[in-house]
Amino acid sequence: MIPNALSIAGVDPSGGAGVLADVKTMTALGAYGMAVVAALTAQNTRGVTGISPVPADFVALQIDTLFTDVRVDALKIGMLGQQAVTRVVADRLAHWKPAHIVLDPVMIAKSGDSLLERAAIHELRESLLPLATVITPNLPEAGVLLDRAPVDSLKDMYRTAEKLRRLLNDSGERWVFLKGGHLPGNDTVDVLHDGDRMIELPGRRISTQNTHGTGCTLSAAMAALLPQTGGNTPEAARRAKQYLVTAIAHADDLQVGSGHGPVHHFHNLLVGHAQAS
Numbered sequence: 469m470i471p472n473a474l475s476i477a478g479v480d481p482s483g484g485a486g487v488l489a490d491v492k493t494m495t496a497l498g499a500y501g502m503a504v505v506a507a508l509t510a511q512n513t514r515g516v517t518g519i520s521p522v523p524a525d526f527v528a529l530q531i532d533t534l535f536t537d538v539r540v541d542a543l544k545i546g547m548l549g550q551q552a553v554t555r556v557v558a559d560r561l562a563h564w565k566p567a568h569i570v571l572d573p574v575m576i577a578k579s580g581d582s583l584l585e586r587a588a589i590h591e592l593r594e595s596l597l598p599l600a601t602v603i604t605p606n607l608p609e610a611g612v613l614l615d616r617a618p619v620d621s622l623k624d625m626y627r628t629a630e631k632l633r634r635l636l637n638d639s640g641e642r643w644v645f646l647k648g649g650h651l652p653g654n655d656t657v658d659v660l661h662d663g664d665r666m667i668e669l670p671g672r673r674i675s676t677q678n679t680h681g682t683g684c685t686l687s688a689a690m691a692a693l694l695p696q697t698g699g700n701t702p703e704a705a706r707r708a709k710q711y712l713v714t715a716i717a718h719a720d721d722l723q724v725g726s727g728h729g730p731v732h733h734f735h736n737l738l739v740g741h742a743q744a745s
Contacts, residue, residue, distance in 0.1 A: 471695035472539055473499040474566075475688060476531070476557055477546030477574070478507035478519075484730030485681030486547060490688035492733035497711060499692035502538070504530040506557065507549035513680055513725025524552035531560040542568035544691040545596065546684055551588040558595035568694040571600040572687035573609045589613075598637040601694070602701060604687045605632070607650040618650065622657055622668075629661035638663075643701045645690070649673075649682070660705050667702055669709050678719035678729035685731055686712050 475490035483489060487503035494501030506527050510518035534540070543566055548554045561569060573592060575584045584592070593613055597603065610628050611618035613635065619628050629646045636642040646659045648671075656671040689708035697703045718735035 471499045471541040471692070472502060473688070473691045473695070474502045474504065474534070474540050474543035475546065475691070476504045476506055476527075476543060476548070477684065478509055478549060479505055480509055480511055480681070482512050482680070482725060482730065484513065484724070484728075485684045489681045489684045489730065489733065490544060490546065490691075493685050493688040493711075494692040496733050496736065497689055497692040497707075498696065499541075501688075501692075502534065502540075504534065506553050507547050509547075512727065513729050514727035519549060521550050522553065524550070524556040527553050528556045528560050531557070531564070535560075535564045540564075540566050541695040542566065542570070542691040544570040544572060544687045545600075546572050546687065547574040548584065548588065548592070550585055551591045554588045554591040555595060558591070558599060561596075561599055568601045568691065568699065569599055570687045570690045570694070571596055571603045572683055573603065573605050573613060574683065575609055575612055593635065597635045600636060600642065601640075602643045602645055602690055602705075603632065603636070604645045604647065604683065604690065606647045606683060610646060620650075620652060622648065622651070622659075625651075625657075625659045626661075626666060629659045629666065633661055633663045641699070641701065643705075645686075645705055647683070647686070658705075658709065660702060662701070665702075667705075669705060671709065671713060674713070674716045676716060676719050677727075678722070678724075678731065679716060680728040680730050682712060682716065682731060685715060685733065 473494040480486035491501035508520040607618040632644045658669040660667040693704040715731035718732035
């Protein structure tokens with residue numbers, strides 16, 4: 469059975485991040501992708517020039533309308549933008565109780581522009597984190613969630629993952645997928661922690677500036693893969709990371725913008741067509 473995967477996030481018109489990137493990722497990994505739009509942005513590969521909120525009650529209506537008709541096997545949460553939207557997403561998901569919730573705490577765009585108002589951080593920490601099956605912060609986002617400076621070593625990542633895990637609900641399997649892409653050097657080790665196991669996912673940095681939307685892509689990949697692995701989070705995480713690494717490796721095959729371009733979500737599908745052209 470093909471799983472139905474939902475993204476609740478913002479719109480990036482360039483297609484590199486947000487719900488457009490999420491649906492591409494879910495489709496590439498064998499899921500049927502859907503989207504609830506939680507925020508609008510005006511952005512390209514060089515930066516964000518504007519953000520327009522979606523009314524919280526309309527975000528709730530999108531969620532409720534979808535869940536009353538469609539089986540949702542997994543979902544990911546990305547950019548929410550506002551405190552009111554964050555609160556209403558938490559409320560509706562607590563009501564519908566989907567099996568797998570992947571939370572990517574999107575706060576800052578690749579360009580450095582802020583994507584989450586400060587008042588929403590507390591709401592995210594208190595209302596959404598306890599609902600998550602997996603959270604996928606990078607090191608700066610982890611620092612914000614813990615109200616401390618980001619760490620810069622693998623040893624400190626272990627302690628950060630442990631602290632983040634304490635913010636999650638203790639019922640059932642709950643995982644922290646702490647991304648190490650901001651570590652110095654050429655190693656990009658991620659850490660996966662469930663309160664007991666601490667699993668390293670090794671990687672090497674790829675030389676390209678086209679890494680826009682990597683966090684969105686990884687979390688969407690997790691949402692697509694969790695139902696297909698029977699909820700095996702370590703296996704889903706390994707496959708999601710491998711998909712992202714390959715998408716980054718093929719990013720320079722695309723020619724999108726003059727700044728931080730997108731990763732190649734459909735590298736397996738479009739590479740043959742590009743060569744034939």
